[in-house]
Amino acid sequence: MSLSSAGNLTTEESADPPILQVEDVHTLIGGQWVHKGIDFSIGRGEVVALIGGSGTGKSVLLRECIGLNRPTRGRVKLFGQNICDLSGKPLSQVRSQYGVLFQEGALFSSLSVAENVAVPLVEHTRLSPKLRNELVAMKIRLAGLPMEAANKRPSELSGGMKKRAALARALALEPKLLFLDEPTSGLDPISAREFDHLLRVLCDSLGLTALMATHDLDTLWGMVDRVIVLHDGKVIADGPVKEVAKRDHEWIRAYFSAHSGSR
Numbered sequence: 001m002s003l004s005s006a007g008n009l010t011t012e013e014s015a016d017p018p019i020l021q022v023e024d025v026h027t028l029i030g031g032q033w034v035h036k037g038i039d040f041s042i043g044r045g046e047v048v049a050l051i052g053g054s055g056t057g058k059s060v061l062l063r064e065c066i067g068l069n070r071p072t073r074g075r076v077k078l079f080g081q082n083i084c085d086l087s088g089k090p091l092s093q094v095r096s097q098y099g100v101l102f103q104e105g106a107l108f109s110s111l112s113v114a115e116n117v118a119v120p121l122v123e124h125t126r127l128s129p130k131l132r133n134e135l136v137a138m139k140i141r142l143a144g145l146p147m148e149a150a151n152k153r154p155s156e157l158s159g160g161m162k163k164r165a166a167l168a169r170a171l172a173l174e175p176k177l178l179f180l181d182e183p184t185s186g187l188d189p190i191s192a193r194e195f196d197h198l199l200r201v202l203c204d205s206l207g208l209t210a211l212m213a214t215h216d217l218d219t220l221w222g223m224v225d226r227v228i229v230l231h232d233g234k235v236i237a238d239g240p241v242k243e244v245a246k247r248d249h250e251w252i253r254a255y256f257s258a259h260s261g262s263r
Contacts, residue, residue: 017080019044019177019209020065025074027060034060035071036233044176047203047210049220049241052230053251058213059103061230062179065211066100067091078177096124098177099170103185106166107154113140113165114150120172135172143168144198160191167199178203180212184219192216196223217258 018041027035034057042048050058063069065076067083075082078094086094099120107116117136121127127135140150143164154162163183170178183199184192200223203210214220220227220241227244229237231251237244245256 016044018042019079020211021077023075025071027057028072033233038235040228040235040238042209042211044209045207046225047223048226048228049224050211050213050228056230058230059181062181062213066179096173097175098179099175101166101170101180101183103181107162109154112151112153116165117169117172120169124173139168139171142171159186163195176209178208178210180210182214183212184216193218
């Protein structure tokens, strides 16, 4: 990072603002404060994990980041725009710049893999059927699925293939940013590590930014740049995994001690 003599960011550096900014987010659910002032930002090209115990609101925060839920107070800025203030066409334009992989994939059970991947293209573009089909085939291959999976329904897929199909759909519009909710949940260890590797390769090769809620320690150690820790409604740690793992906090110690290997 280049600094001026005054210690501030130079014009060149400050011209590239965070792709995602969460500012003083408070969330009241059922009379209880789930978030009590969440602040963090994510720069372009970073792969960041969001961790925390049950009930800390990781999934709720992701939904607020993509505009499905609105925080009680505070704001979420995507690509420099406050998504909490957007609706209609402006909101749709921002949503076309990110992809989402929901927990369990959230594929449409009545549609084939190819039809699932095509959904964002149908909603947000006016591509011809021929070009749309070519893009769908490319995204399916990009996600590491064989083309024979294209005509299968989600019920015919293994857990790992469902995740890849959901990832192909998330990549359909060539997003700048990916949101992933427990992307390796329900996968066996081999499939989970293969998915981690695929995701890291895609982020690096395509220049993607990613924010994922996860509980998978192997994912943290193996492929993320930063980890953000939620506890008691606030961010209690934010930094590289090795540094966060050394923090003297009861929950952090208990969480990382569950990892069988030493780092």
